[in-house]
Amino acid sequence: MAFEGLADRLQSTIKKITGKGKVSEQDVKEMTREVRLALLEADVNFKVVKQLITKIKERAIGQEVMESLTPGQQVIKVVKEELTQLMGGEQSKIAVADRSPTVIMMVGLQGAGKTTTTGKLANHLRKKHNRNPLLVACDVYRPAAIKQLETLGTQLDMPVFSMGTEANPVDIAHQAIEHAKEEHRDYVIIDTAGRLHVDENLMDELQSIKNDVKPDEIFLVVDSMTGQDAVNVAESFNEQLDITGVVLTKLDGDTRGGAALSIKSVTDKPIKFAGMGEKLDQLEAFHPERMASRILGMGDVLSLIEKAQTNVDEKQAKELEEKMRTMSFTFDDFLEQMGQVKQMGPLDELMDMIPGAGKMKGLKNAQFDEKQLGQVEAIIQSMTKKERQEPSIINGSRRKRIAKGSGTSVAQVNRLLKQFNEMKKMMKQMTNMQKGKKGKGGFNLPFM
Incomplete structure (x- = not known):
């Protein structure tokens, strides 16, 4: 399960307060202390934790809880609502441009799962939104990346636009959009180059592609298992490129994953999708309220x-x-x-x-x-x-x-x-x- 360690700890914490006829200020303090420890252990950014706990405490000690007939349940409701807000409040839907095609730029570091996520997103758009995407191979520095995207295209029976490893990535992206217009493709998903760390050359290239193709979405693909590094990476990319959203990968196998909860607060950009497995159909639109429910053991019907x-x-x-x-x-x-x-x-x-x-x-x-x-x-x-x-x-x-x-x-x-x-x-x-x-x-x- 996503956020498994955090979920177990939070569920055992709030269970102590559920069903209480009365909830004292001391009960709330003990609960918020446990919630704070659970979040910190799960690698949630300490500033984010401080803000969240302050909000929960203020509301839990307020009238809406203390004067309620079911104060224990009200406290859980408060925790769920604040956790939902932390992750973005409501689902942020994918853009649809006024003119076709809608252009999505996929950015991120090597190893985050960017190329695979590009294929998953194309599959999601076709299956859930009845779209016809074109995949674009712009990572000219890693021949394996082009081959990987072409393999994904074959598996999905979806076209991949490539000009090999000698072409300029900006030219590839530009010509891909012209090709998509000719072929009546309504989405263009550009798989850009990654690096092992954020550097000036990478950002200059991504900025050049952005300036040329003027994408409707810039999705940062982040490995949710990399802890606080994920937050730092998100902050860097957002400062340089003004990303429009985040895609979290490997959310299914993470036992901590709290860093992912921090990204929305730090970048003020929504989590758009979450990778929930390795298969090409295991990419889900991210719903903050549903994820909060799952973390707190309330299910997700x-x-x-x-x-x-x-x-x-x-x-x-x-x-x-x-x-x-x-x-x-x-x-x-x-x-x-x-x-x-x-x-x-x-x-x-x-x-x-x-x-x-x-x-x-x-x-x-x-x-x-x-x-x-x-x-x-x-x-x-x-x-x-x-x-x-x-x-x-x-x-x-x-x-x-x-x-x-x-x-x-x-x-x-x-x-x-x-x-x-x-x-x-x-x-x-x-x-x-x-x-x-x-x-x-x-x-x-x-x-x-």
């Missing part, structure tokens, strides 16, 4: 629904809902569901998005092993068609055969059959509860 709507066939979901309600849900349906849920991303990430999942018995510290899913699939695939449709016919000898065929034990087969029956009952209850409470267009999540 909107992002979960968006993932489901992207990866789950609505017609299949409706058919499935009817099967659940009528208890005609089979192992074949279960296999299909597993495939769709796996497309949505790692299970532990999905669980983070479900409100209160961290408090459910057995789930708080659960490690979701993808290998176990493979074993479940093997067991189901070792059943005959009739057994998948009617699990009740699976007797002792059939269980032995299934265990042998799937490379598992009879105990594992028994466990799956028992869990499947319990799940069917639970799903029937949940679909009945959901009746009349569906989302837009009658869409339900695949596991509801």
